[in-house]
Amino acid sequence: MKKYLALVFLLILVGCGITEEKQIENRSLKVALAYKPRSFDPHRHTDSATLAVTKQIYSNLFSIDNEGNIVTELVESYQIQEDSSIILRLKKGVLFHNEDEMKAEDVKRSLERNLEIPVSRVLVEAIESVEVIDGYTLKINQNNSPSILLHNLAHSSTAIVKEVAKNSQDIDLVGTGPYKIEDWSLSEKVVLKGFDKFYGEKAKMKDLVFQTIPETSNRLIALETGEIDIAYDISANDIKGIEKNPKLKVINEVSLGSDFITINTKRVKDKRIRQAIEYAIDKKAIINTVYEGYGVVPKSILSPNVFGYDDEAKIREYNLDRAKELLKEAEVESLKLGLWIYDEPSRQQMAQIIQANLKELGIDVEINVLEVSSFLQYTGMGEHDLLIGLWYVSTGDADYGFYPLLHSSSAGPVGNRSFYSNVEVDNLLDRARKTTSTFERKENYKKVQNIISDEVPLFPIAYKNYTIGLQNNINGFLFNPNGNHILYKVYYEKN
Structure with a gap:
């Protein structure tokens, strides 16, 4: 009888452990912003709130590492020609959120879209034309220092997007990032869902919720009470208070x-x-x-x-x-x-x-x-x-x-x-x-x-x-000095 009770007790513990682990994996990551994102279109808006969200949805051809070096993102390899044109070879098997594979023609159209929109045009106006060589290779003919364009293609407003017809009048944008749009309404909340066919490491949290909380004091209270997990734009006046709170931690980087x-x-x-x-x-x-x-x-x-x-x-x-x-x-x-x-x-x-x-x-x-x-x-x-x-x-x-x-x-x-x-x-x-x-x-x-x-x-x-407050059990946050922090690697550490 004792052995039977012990076995039942053990099974209950294991069962609880599995349930807890599942809950941790399925929890939403909640992030507080100071300002409401203006839209899901990174080509039209360069404000920090918009790009903080869209960076999770769309990927770039290139990114910049912590030392300021250009590294490839959607690009497998590239070559700079003598005439300053750039040959790009794209990664194969990259899917947009509608599950279409990204091809050279998609990248060409996305770059041409940048050229059509004044806000993002300043980043790519050196581009004279884009030629598709084959399904995964394209040539960018441009008239500036190639280094400038490579840096600009790492900006979140030159992310690769695809226009998809929503109905006879409207279109949606889809990206290739680790999260896709679940709910982007006119409210103060944006909900993103992990994209299970992301070409890279899958998002560790099933969904990502951005909540607009304009008042600094209210963002801090929400962090202290556990209502949110990460708070952007924390006031410098609150840094010392967060550092004294054992349940919280702070990032304060240039x-x-x-x-x-x-x-x-x-x-x-x-x-x-x-x-x-x-x-x-x-x-x-x-x-x-x-x-x-x-x-x-x-x-x-x-x-x-x-x-x-x-x-x-x-x-x-x-x-x-x-x-x-x-x-x-x-x-x-x-x-x-x-x-x-x-x-x-x-x-x-x-x-x-x-x-x-x-x-x-x-x-x-x-x-x-x-x-x-x-x-x-x-x-x-x-x-x-x-x-x-x-x-x-x-x-x-x-x-x-x-x-x-x-x-x-x-x-x-x-x-x-x-x-x-x-x-x-x-x-x-x-x-x-x-x-x-x-x-x-x-x-x-x-x-x-x-x-x-x-x-x-x-x-x-x-x-x-950039001053960011986090719950102490949040790990995997990748600080980005441009403000578009990387969130798909964030996970909760079990206490």
Whole structure:
């Protein structure tokens, strides 16, 4: 009888163990975002919330490793020709989520779609044509440095997509990534389901739920209560609290992004006024107050791990007296400016410090707070005097840092919200695209940095750290400095 009871007890334990293991495997991974993703189309939207989600759905031809090197993703191998064209040989057996196999014709159409959409065109406009050689091989004819295009093809907005007819009027997009769309409605939640025919390592969690929680404090509470597993965009003020909580852990790493001030040069035309504004803003105070001292005053909008960064670039230090001298030279006694920001606590803190700094200079600043999509829309139209911007040089190359933000052809929604136009800067950026010489490219970017430091269409405030809170039993999270973190390898560790 004792042996029988022991056996029953053992079977119950084993049974419970199997059930628990099954529950762990079937649990959803819940991730909190600060902003609502704008759509499931990575070619049309480059905001961080959208790409954080679409990176899980779509794959790229290439990616960038932690050392900044180009590595293949959907590409098996590639060759750069003497005329700077690129031959791509695709991996075989890669399936889209509708279970069609990815072929060279699909990649050709996806790249041509990039060229048709202004937002992503800036990444691929060097492409003159795409030729299909056979089912898995294609040739990209392009007129720029091949290195730039390879870096740009690693950007999440050049992910390979396939258009599939949904009905007579609408189309769906399908990708080849580890997750496919289960539910993307107008609510604050996006649900992705693991794609069991993914060409790589299968997703460890059966589905992935992105929940939009705009308030930083609410994201933290949701993390502390276990409502969510991972919280993006944690406030620097909350890092120490998370570190003291044994149930949580934090990732606080430097990204490829920077926070900066953009000055609308159509409204603030005198560069002496723009220089005065930069001199009057106490960047160290912003870093100490808003970012809890995590960071240093930057030399450039390019972070140090981006190709083309100039370590010799000079910093315009806080100097209120010099700022006042410049306004006097410009014969400006008083000035009223509108500072536009999107609705986020750290932005509001930063704006208040800037407002106080410029008041000491005699400039009255009105802070205009908008929801993200409205902010992007109206600043793209040039409604602002100043704005606080954030740009991720997600390709790891200065071309994507400078060209969208400074080239006159990018004025407006594409990125150049300073509406800056300088023929010399345009020529330097164009030449940097054409040459295959690494030295010449760096020299051109160095000259661009010197010019914009003098003319101040924009200037950096701080390098952006990515701060992420996680439950302590979450493992396999792959941090990506471009912000599009990899989630298909995430799993729960049994306590």
